[in-house]
Amino acid sequence: MATIQFDHATRHYPGAPRPSVDELNLDITDGEFLVLVGPSGCGKSTSLRMLAGLEEVDGGTIRIGEKDVTHLPPKERDIAMVFQNYALYPHMSVADNMGFALKIAGMNKADIRRRVEDAAKILDLTEYLDPKPKALSGGQRQRVAMGRAIVRNPRAFLMDEPLSNLDAKLRVQTRTQIAALQRRLGVTTVYVTHDQVEAMTMGDRVAVLKAGLLQQVDSPRNLYDQPANVFVAGFIGSPAMNIIEARLTEDGAVVGGHPVPIERGARGALGEEGAATATVGFRPESVELVGEGEGIPMEVVVVEELGSDAFAYGNLHVDGAAQTADSMVIARVDARRPPAKGDLVHLRIRAGEEHVFSPTTGERLH
Amino acid sequence: MLAVLCLLWVFPTVGLLVSSFRSQDAINSSGWWTVFASPLDFSQWTLENYGEVLFGRGMANAFVNSFVVAVPATVIPILIATFAAYAFTFMRFPGRDTLFILVVALLVVPIQVALVPLLQFYGDVGLNGSFAAVWLAHAGFGMPLAIFILRTYMQTLPKSIIESAAVDGASHFTTFWRLIVPMSVPALAAFAIFQFLWVWNDLLVALLFIGAGANEVVTVNLAGLVGSQGQGWHLLTAAGFISMIVPLLVFISLQRYFVRGLTAGAVKG
Numbered sequence: 309m310a311t312i313q314f315d316h317a318t319r320h321y322p323g324a325p326r327p328s329v330d331e332l333n334l335d336i337t338d339g340e341f342l343v344l345v346g347p348s349g350c351g352k353s354t355s356l357r358m359l360a361g362l363e364e365v366d367g368g369t370i371r372i373g374e375k376d377v378t379h380l381p382p383k384e385r386d387i388a389m390v391f392q393n394y395a396l397y398p399h400m401s402v403a404d405n406m407g408f409a410l411k412i413a414g415m416n417k418a419d420i421r422r423r424v425e426d427a428a429k430i431l432d433l434t435e436y437l438d439p440k441p442k443a444l445s446g447g448q449r450q451r452v453a454m455g456r457a458i459v460r461n462p463r464a465f466l467m468d469e470p471l472s473n474l475d476a477k478l479r480v481q482t483r484t485q486i487a488a489l490q491r492r493l494g495v496t497t498v499y500v501t502h503d504q505v506e507a508m509t510m511g512d513r514v515a516v517l518k519a520g521l522l523q524q525v526d527s528p529r530n531l532y533d534q535p536a537n538v539f540v541a542g543f544i545g546s547p548a549m550n551i552i553e554a555r556l557t558e559d560g561a562v563v564g565g566h567p568v569p570i571e572r573g574a575r576g577a578l579g580e581e582g583a584a585t586a587t588v589g590f591r592p593e594s595v596e597l598v599g600e601g602e603g604i605p606m607e608v609v610v611v612e613e614l615g616s617d618a619f620a621y622g623n624l625h626v627d628g629a630a631q632t633a634d635s636m637v638i639a640r641v642d643a644r645r646p647p648a649k650g651d652l653v654h655l656r657i658r659a660g661e662e663h664v665f666s667p668t669t670g671e672r673l674h
Numbered sequence: 675m676l677a678v679l680c681l682l683w684v685f686p687t688v689g690l691l692v693s694s695f696r697s698q699d700a701i702n703s704s705g706w707w708t709v710f711a712s713p714l715d716f717s718q719w720t721l722e723n724y725g726e727v728l729f730g731r732g733m734a735n736a737f738v739n740s741f742v743v744a745v746p747a748t749v750i751p752i753l754i755a756t757f758a759a760y761a762f763t764f765m766r767f768p769g770r771d772t773l774f775i776l777v778v779a780l781l782v783v784p785i786q787v788a789l790v791p792l793l794q795f796y797g798d799v800g801l802n803g804s805f806a807a808v809w810l811a812h813a814g815f816g817m818p819l820a821i822f823i824l825r826t827y828m829q830t831l832p833k834s835i836i837e838s839a840a841v842d843g844a845s846h847f848t849t850f851w852r853l854i855v856p857m858s859v860p861a862l863a864a865f866a867i868f869q870f871l872w873v874w875n876d877l878l879v880a881l882l883f884i885g886a887g888a889n890e891v892v893t894v895n896l897a898g899l900v901g902s903q904g905q906g907w908h909l910l911t912a913a914g915f916i917s918m919i920v921p922l923l924v925f926i927s928l929q930r931y932f933v934r935g936l937t938a939g940a941v942k943g
Contacts, residue, residue: 360837360841360843361840362837362840362841381840382837382840382841382843383840383841383843383844385844387841388841388842389837390836390839391837391838391840392834393832393834395832395834395835395837395838396835396851397835397838398835398857399856399857408842408844408852409842412842412843412844412848413843456838456842460842645843661905667788
């Protein structure tokens with residue numbers, strides 16, 4: 309169990325136009341479950357591998373506990389890693405797979421056996437200790453990979469998209485199991501995923517990365533309520549937040565021909581920038597349907613009914629005509645009485661639930 | 675259709691097999707297919723030919739010698755080449771790629787080119803006529819192919835397994851011995867079969883570096899028999915089959931290694 313620190317950690321592949329990981333600063337407390345999330349190519353796996361020692365560090369330092377591990381080989385870092393494709397040793401039995409690291413460390417057979425059996429019990433693998441990995445299902449192999457990490461009692465668990473290869477239902481199931489396991493064992497865990505739902509449900513804190521740069525690191529709740537910039541706002545939350553460029557007038561930002569009031573602090577910041585537009589964001593669940601003239605007009609194109617919720621997708625009306633944008637506006641509507649396709653509805657953003665970002669930098673203003 | 679072709683192909687070999695069990699007079703007087711007229715007449719079969727060839731003409735001794743030559747000549751290059759292939763695949767050192775190209779380029783060198791220099795060299799160090807001479811020669815000539823096959827195979831092993839072992843604390847040697855070698859068994863077996871068959875069937879190298887005599891191998895013995903026997907079909911067919919039996923058995927028992935994959939179940943996809 310240990311703290312982990314990335315201090316201006318940088319990885320720049322020779323010949324690449326920009327660093328894959330650009331001066332990452334991250335402080336992870338002991339026992340925390342930190343999720344690294346972001347789109348493909350954002351540097352999350354590279355950061356994890358730098359922590360593991362499988363990737364060189366070109367700048368900055370990485371510390372585990374108080375020890376500077378930046379240039380140490382993996383085996384001296386006392387960490388355990390779970391890979392996306394399990395990486396089990398095919399010619400060994402499950403028990404041998406799990407005990408491999410301990411055997412190398414010179415532990416005696418009885419102790420190894422005991423630890424393997426304890427881990428197997430936690431993971432429900434006790435009947436599967438003798439066969440080889442090829443006899444197991446995907447979910448079971450994943451659990452063996454986790455068991456291999458658990459028996460080592462390391463200072464940190466590193467997990468690289470371990471659920472990506474499981475089917476949707478198994479993924480949901482295993483997600484909660486991993487979170488519960490980590491809570492029980494209390495080991496510092498760094499978890500990489502591209503799935504923001506996994507990030508939000510599993511992490512104590514979530515670090516959002518894009519193009520090698522850290523966008524925001526915060527609790528899931530704060531990331532959701534107070535995204536630091538447009539990218540985080542659009543990435544976290546499903547369905548995604550509606551993000552619209554709105555012209556500024558005295559009444560506020562004009563969205564779909566209807567003015568949305570902007571709070572004073574944001575207004576001031578926009579004024580300082582000399583901006584004529586503002587980037588306004590609102591989540592699908594932040595709107596209510598109101599009467600004509602009272603809200604932003606939207607022509608409904610598609611209604612998705614999910615049983616517990618319904619989402620209406622549509623195009624905003626500007627000057628009486630529907631304006632097709634690259635992505636449609638999404639509003640959550642009453643699941644029992646959703647609007648029909650072709651209806652014109654009017655949306656009002658609840659007070660305080662709008663997000664305003666600078667049109668130039670994308671940073672949050674309110 | 676294929677069955678017919680196979681039968682046609684096997685036909686001459688069957689003829690030889692039958693002839694090896696017939697006495698000299700029988701062979702000289704009638705064709706081998708006549709045995710099928712009275713298959714249950716056991717007096718027409720004889721084991722004398724085999725007895726004569728094995729013990730009278732020294733083939734039993736040559737048989738053992740062939741093993742003494744072939745086994746180390748297979749094992750030595752495998753041992754060395756496996757270490758080399760591991761280094762070429764998983765370790766980084768200056769000049770690695772150049773060295774690999776050089777080694778593989780040696781595949782182009784025909785064995786005949788090196789024979790005279792080798793003979794001179796062996797004469798200088800006093801190795802001529804000994805088994806060590808042949809072991810070294812075959813190991814040397816088999817090395818480029820071995821390194822090439824093994825390294826190409828090792829490159830296909832999933833990297834994440836190696837990384838997982840590194841995280842688990844394995845040194846290069848542990849990774850090599852406990853992971854790579856067991857996972858490379860198909861490639862090792864494939865090369866072992868090639869090399870063993872090549873060495874067993876080889877006449878040129880054996881003749882040159884060992885020659886005839888107490889240390890001679892099966893191929894040399896057979897060649898000598900052909901030279902001296904000429905019309906002695908009863909002996910030649912028997913000798914032929916004795917020399918054939920080992921490669922046949924080796925191939926039949928190990929051929930599954932040509933196709934089997936060993937990494938099934940290790941990684942996803």
